[in-house]
Amino acid sequence: MQERGDTCDYCGEAGATDMHEWLIKRGAVPKGRKQLRIFDERNCSLLHHTCHLVEGQTKEMKRKLARVFLERYGLEALIGFVEELGLRDPSHLQFLKGVVKDMDEEGYSWQLLA
Numbered sequence: 001m002q003e004r005g006d007t008c009d010y011c012g013e014a015g016a017t018d019m020h021e022w023l024i025k026r027g028a029v030p031k032g033r034k035q036l037r038i039f040d041e042r043n044c045s046l047l048h049h050t051c052h053l054v055e056g057q058t059k060e061m062k063r064k065l066a067r068v069f070l071e072r073y074g075l076e077a078l079i080g081f082v083e084e085l086g087l088r089d090p091s092h093l094q095f096l097k098g099v100v101k102d103m104d105e106e107g108y109s110w111q112l113l114a
């Protein structure tokens with residue numbers, strides 16, 4: 001797990017306590033050893049208990065976290081994570097690409113990535 005203190009990935013304030021599988025939920029992966037791969041750092045966000053409770057299942061939260069994780073790891077790394085799971089459901093990759101498209105259209109500066 002990458003060291004990133006206790007900053008909430010959703011609101012940006014300190015004091016986060018909850019782990020949240022933001023992109024791929026346990027139930028989306030067939031039972032077995034592969035299921036443990038969802039605890040990859042690219043899929044685990046750190047949230048306040050309140051943020052998790054109030055916003056955890058909303059589309060808005062997922063889109064916000066997608067942007068945070070795209071900035072943190074880059075699209076290639078996130079696609080890599082999804083592909084390693086070998087899921088048949090193409091919606092996860094489509095979702096990521098949709099968020100990237102929105103960011104491009106807003107003129108997001110990808111050069112910030114190392």
Ligand SMILES: [Zn+2]
Pocket residue numbers: 008009010011012013016047048051
């Ligand atoms: Zn928060």
